[in-house]
Amino acid sequence: MARIQLEHITKRYEDVTAVDDVSMEIEDGEFVTFVGPSGCGKSTTMETVAGLTKPTEGKVYIGDREVTNLAPKDRGVAMVFQNIALFPHMDVFENISFGLRLRKYDDEEVRRRVEQAADIVQLEGMLDRMPDEMSGGQRQRVAIARAIVRNPDVFLMDEPLANLDAKLRVHMRTELQRLHRELGTTIIYVTHDQAEAMTMSNRIAVLNEGKLQQLAPPLECYNEPANLFVAGFIGSPSMNFVEGELTATGFESENVDVAFEPELVPSVERGDTLTLGVRPEDVHLVETADDVTEQTDELYATADVLEPMGDEVFVYLLLSEDADRSMEQEPATAPNQLLMSVTPDTDIHEGKEVAVVLDRSKIHLFETATGNALRHRLTERSDSDSGPTATEADS
Amino acid sequence: MTDDDPLNPTGIDAGADTVNDHDRTRYLRTEEIPETAPEADLDWQTRLNETIPTSKRALTYLVAIAVAVLWIVPFIGLFMASFRPLSEIIGGWWHVEGMTFTLENYYQAWDYSTAPMGRALRNTFIVTIPAVLIVMLLGVMAAYPFARFEFPLKTTLFFLILLVMAAPPELVAMGNYNALHEFGLFDTYMGLILIHIGWGLGWVVLFLRNYLLGIPEELEEAARIDGASRYQIFRTIILPLSTPALVSVAVIQFTWVWNAFFFPLVFMRSPELYLAPQVLPLMTGRVQVEWGMIAAGSIMTMAVPVILFLLLERYYKRGMVAAVAD
Numbered sequence: 039m040a041r042i043q044l045e046h047i048t049k050r051y052e053d054v055t056a057v058d059d060v061s062m063e064i065e066d067g068e069f070v071t072f073v074g075p076s077g078c079g080k081s082t083t084m085e086t087v088a089g090l091t092k093p094t095e096g097k098v099y100i101g102d103r104e105v106t107n108l109a110p111k112d113r114g115v116a117m118v119f120q121n122i123a124l125f126p127h128m129d130v131f132e133n134i135s136f137g138l139r140l141r142k143y144d145d146e147e148v149r150r151r152v153e154q155a156a157d158i159v160q161l162e163g164m165l166d167r168m169p170d171e172m173s174g175g176q177r178q179r180v181a182i183a184r185a186i187v188r189n190p191d192v193f194l195m196d197e198p199l200a201n202l203d204a205k206l207r208v209h210m211r212t213e214l215q216r217l218h219r220e221l222g223t224t225i226i227y228v229t230h231d232q233a234e235a236m237t238m239s240n241r242i243a244v245l246n247e248g249k250l251q252q253l254a255p256p257l258e259c260y261n262e263p264a265n266l267f268v269a270g271f272i273g274s275p276s277m278n279f280v281e282g283e284l285t286a287t288g289f290e291s292e293n294v295d296v297a298f299e300p301e302l303v304p305s306v307e308r309g310d311t312l313t314l315g316v317r318p319e320d321v322h323l324v325e326t327a328d329d330v331t332e333q334t335d336e337l338y339a340t341a342d343v344l345e346p347m348g349d350e351v352f353v354y355l356l357l358s359e360d361a362d363r364s365m366e367q368e369p370a371t372a373p374n375q376l377l378m379s380v381t382p383d384t385d386i387h388e389g390k391e392v393a394v395v396l397d398r399s400k401i402h403l404f405e406t407a408t409g410n411a412l413r414h415r416l417t418e419r420s421d422s423d424s425g426p427t428a429t430e431a432d433s
Numbered sequence: 434m435t436d437d438d439p440l441n442p443t444g445i446d447a448g449a450d451t452v453n454d455h456d457r458t459r460y461l462r463t464e465e466i467p468e469t470a471p472e473a474d475l476d477w478q479t480r481l482n483e484t485i486p487t488s489k490r491a492l493t494y495l496v497a498i499a500v501a502v503l504w505i506v507p508f509i510g511l512f513m514a515s516f517r518p519l520s521e522i523i524g525g526w527w528h529v530e531g532m533t534f535t536l537e538n539y540y541q542a543w544d545y546s547t548a549p550m551g552r553a554l555r556n557t558f559i560v561t562i563p564a565v566l567i568v569m570l571l572g573v574m575a576a577y578p579f580a581r582f583e584f585p586l587k588t589t590l591f592f593l594i595l596l597v598m599a600a601p602p603e604l605v606a607m608g609n610y611n612a613l614h615e616f617g618l619f620d621t622y623m624g625l626i627l628i629h630i631g632w633g634l635g636w637v638v639l640f641l642r643n644y645l646l647g648i649p650e651e652l653e654e655a656a657r658i659d660g661a662s663r664y665q666i667f668r669t670i671i672l673p674l675s676t677p678a679l680v681s682v683a684v685i686q687f688t689w690v691w692n693a694f695f696f697p698l699v700f701m702r703s704p705e706l707y708l709a710p711q712v713l714p715l716m717t718g719r720v721q722v723e724w725g726m727i728a729a730g731s732i733m734t735m736a737v738p739v740i741l742f743l744l745l746e747r748y749y750k751r752g753m754v755a756a757v758a759d
Contacts, residue, residue, distance in 0.1 A: 090654050111660035123651040127673045136669075137659030173468055188659070 040101035040114065040191040040224060041066045042087060047096035049082050049248075056082040057093070058248035064241075069218050069225045070253075071239035073232055074271070079248040080228045081196055087226060088194050089113050100192060113192075116185035120197040122177050124169040124184075130156075131165040134184045155187035158220065159213075175206045182214075186221065193225040199234065211237055232272055236260070244268045266409040269315050269402060275352060278321070278376050280314045281406060289314055289403070293357035293374055296334050296401065296416065303403055303412045311406040318352060320400035321378035323386070324393040332398035332417045339376065341390045346382060353378045353386060355394065515539070515728035522724045538729035545716055548704060550730050553712040554737070560622050560697075560708060561690045564629040568686050569679050571630070572637035573645075577671060579638065580645035581653070591642075598635040606699050613700060620702040628700060629690050637682050644678035644756040645671065680745050681752030688738040709734040 042064040049057040057079040064070050072080035085091035086098055089110035098106045105113045124133050131152055132139075138148045156162060159179040169177055178198060185193060195214075199207045215238055218225055229235055235242045236256045244251040244259060244267070252264035256272075263269035269277045282291025284306055288298040291314070300308060322330055339355035355376040378394060380386060398416040405412055475483075513526040515538050521528070542550045578584065579591055609628055610619070618624030648671065656666045694710040701707060707715075713734065716727045742749065 088654075088658060090657065110658045115658065117655065117658045119651045119655060121649060121651055123649065123655040125652060125656075125670060136656070136661075140660045140665060184655075184659070 041068075041099075042192060042224060042226070043099040044083070044087070045097040045099070047083060047086055047093045047098065049079070049086060049091060050094045055248050057086070059096075060245070060248070060250045061096075062243060062250060062253050064224060064226065067222045067224055069215075069227065069238060069240045070243060071227045071229060071235040071241075072243045072245060073229055073235040074245035074251075076230060078245040080230075080243075080245050083245065084194050084196060084226055084228050087113075087192070088115055088117050114190050115192045115194055116188055116190035117194040117196065118178075118181045118185050118198040120200050122174075122181045122198075122201065124177055124180055126169055128169075129165070130161065130167050130169070130172075130180050133169065133180055134165075134187050136184065137188045151187050151189075152183075155183040158186060158217065159183045174202050175210065178202060178210060182217070186217075186223075191224065193223050195225065195227045197229055198227075200229070200231075207234075214238060232274065236272070242272070244271060246271070262411070262414045263315075263402065264411055266313060266315070266404050266411075269404070269411070273317060275318055275377055277315045277317050277402070279404075280316075280376075282312055282314060284308050284310050284312050294337060294376075294396075296396065296398075298398075298416045302416065305412065306405055312412070313404040313406045315402035315404060316396050316400060318377040318379040319350075320397040321355075321376060321394055322397065323378075323380065323384065324395055326380070326384065327395050330395065330397045333395040334398055334401075336393045336395055337376075338391065338393055341386055341388055341392060342375070344386070344388055349382065350379045351382055351384065351386070353380060355392070511728045511731055514725055515732045517725060519721075519723065519725050522728075538723075538725035539733070541723070542716065542726045542730040542733065545712075545726065545730075548707055548712040548715045550709065550712060550716075550733055552705070553707055553709040554733065556622075556706060557691060557708045557710075557734075557737075560625055560629070561687060564626045564633070564690045565683055565686045567626075568630050568633045568637050569682055572634055572682060573641050573672065573675055573679065574667075575634070576638045576641035576645055577667060579642045581650075594635050594638055597632075598639070602632065602695055606695070610699060619700065620706065622706070625696060625700050628696055629693070632696075633686050633689065637686065640682060640756050641675065641678055644675060644752065647755055648674055677748045677752035678756050679752070680748035681756065684738075684742055684745055684749050687741055691734075691738050 044060055044062050047057055047060045048055065060079070060083055072083060074080050082091060086093045086096075087100070089105065089108060089112075093106065096106075097104055100113055100115070125136065128136070134152045134155055135148045138151060143151075152165070153162075156165060159182050161176070161179050161183060164172070164176065169180065172180070181198070198214075199210050202210060211234060214227075218238075227234075227239065239256060241253060242256050242259050243253045246267045252259055252268045254262075254264075259268055259272045263272060263277075266279070270279070280291050280294045282289050282294065284300055284303065285308060286300060287295075288300070289296040289312060294314065296314065303312075306312065322333075324336055327333060337357060339357050341353050342356045343354040345352040345354075355378055357374045357376060376394070386392065401416045402414050403412040403416075404410065510526050514522045516534050516536070517526065518533055518535055518537065521533060544551065579587065613619040613624040613628075616624070618627065652670055652674075653666050656670050661669065692710060693708075697708045697711050701711065709730075713727065713730050716723060716730055
């Protein structure tokens with residue numbers, strides 16, 4: 039077991055910078071997920087921890103040792119790969135024991151540890167099977183057993199569930215959490231699936247274009263995203279964004295005006311462009327908004343498209359009649375559209391004209407130019423940018 | 434690979450099931466979905482085509498059969514001739530009535546006085562086996578870096594290897610002849626084996642490199658993380674996984690070296706060292722051409738690569754498909 043420290047890790051290939059000055063500390067026994075879109079540098083960052091890639095600049099520490107120039111085998115890490123990467127010419131026992139046999143453990147010790155590892159991932163009685171005789175989920179278990187059998191300090195998992203079908207993926211998600219609880223090993227987990235990141239990890243590291251955007255517990259990323267990218271990436275469907283201006287009375291845009299004291303966002307000047315963000319579940323119909331204590335002024339809109347999901351209904355609202363429906367844009371970012379989620383028993387149909395309000399305690403303000411978050415709530419109760427109450431309110 | 438957009442998860446992640454009761458009767462529930470996809474049924478078009486050949490298809494079959502017959506007839510003739518006395522062969526091997534079956538031709542060929550086939554076959558084995566085994570070993574060792582490592586002049590070197598393949602053997606015969614003389618390897622098996630190795634290495638490296646490129650790199654990364662050195666990866670992962678390709682190389686190189694006529698002709702001088710393909714033209718007999726004996730000698734010569742191919746056909750096909758696949 040060990041803590042991991044990355045110091046200013048940069049990885050450049052000939053003309054691309056895959057990882058750009060990433061620093062972070064991962065505590066002993068923590069489950070940290072690297073999440074981001076394809077090509078954001080999450081896998082490369084993990085590979086520098088694994089030792090498969092040498093960073094162009096920066097240092098990697100595992101435990102108290104600097105391991106930047108050590109070979110993978112000397113780092114005490116084990117890795118599970120996206121395509122599972124079992125050796126196809128070896129049976130399950132040989133696959134799991136590969137690393138132990140290389141290290142010349144005696145036969146009895148090898149057998150004991152393989153059986154123990156197989157037991158943890160529930161593979162009893164399958165040790166003599168070949169990988170091509172197993173299902174995807176079983177193969178993934180073998181890959182995990184191969185990793186845990188060496189008793190590593192750190193587990194690295196590179197999209198281990200991406201090749202499994204949706205049902206199995208959800209199942210393996212809980213299995214991995216159980217495994218983490220049982221072994222208590224530090225885990226770094228790479229995924230592009232924000233649902234995996236949200237459900238499993240102690241903390242999420244959101245990466246984009248090689249840069250670390252935010253490293254925080256899942257709910258903090260959700261409730262207090264550090265910038266526009268995190269706000270848009272975490273949460274499904276995505277947060278609504280409205281671009282507007284800071285005026286003497288608050289936020290003003292073509293269709294949405296929200297009044298607040300400009301002093302709430304001291305770092306920007308009046309006339310600067312701001313982006314207001316609000317999640318679909320924080321947009322409420324006036325008639326059902328009784329329990330929202332701090333409401334904005336009413337906005338008038340037409341329900342354009344309904345997406346019933348069973349437990350909730352997503353409603354695409356058109357804020358102005360005359361504005362054309364910009365179908366090319368993502369609905370959530372189109373200037374005249376707003377995505378709202380309501381309960382399925384709500385009386386709403388396509389074409390209905392509705393009045394909605396926003397929950398002021400859930401409104402996020404971003405500086406458009408930099409994308410940085412300015413404020414996560416517009417209520418007067420809390421003056422700080424990141425009050426702990428915001429986290430609790432949504433959990 | 435999944436093409437899931439992280440912002441719009443599909444499947445279970447996307448939220449609750451929206452199928453209503455009416456739809457539920459038409460779709461399987463998730464727990465009823467079998468692990469493997471059902472075999473796709475052939476559509477009626479394919480089935481029809483398979484049962485009733487169209488005239489175009491029938492014509493294709495006809496041409497294919499004709500070509501196959503043309504191809505096999507000389508071989509059948511040779512085969513028949515090898516088992517019949519000379520008098521019957523001269524009357525035409527295709528007269529089947531009153532045919533006499535004899536192994537006399539084989540005995541004669543085996544012990545033929547000027548160039549006994551038995552000795553020639555043994556000599557051919559002595560040359561072919563090392564030429565094949567060494568090419569396999571060297572080939573895979575050279576192909577691995579070309580498939581995996583980055584090193585200076587990689588492309589240039591690889592191009593040079595391809596260039597060798599483009600040259601006809603006649604082109605280099607003179608140079609090799611002089612070189613073997615200088616090294617004192619002329620008219621020795623060592624010299625001939627070296628020539629075969631050098632000549633075969635070009636295509637073997639190209640072939641094996643293509644095959645090795647198809648082995649997922651993650652397998653090697655997994656082995657590295659588990660603590661395997663480059664050599665251990667090569668021995669425990671790459672070599673076993675290359676077996677089908679190595680078998681293909683063995684079969685093709687064996688056939689090539691075994692049947693080679695030009696190289697032994699140029700580089701072997703002493704009759705007692707002659708190889709089987711060299712010996713065949715010498716079997717013309719004293720008084721008249723002994724067709725039966727030549728036929729028996731030819732059958733014995735060609736039998737060896739054919740048997741090898743039949744034994745290894747399964748692996749050979751797998752290796753060929755994988756090496757040419759991407």
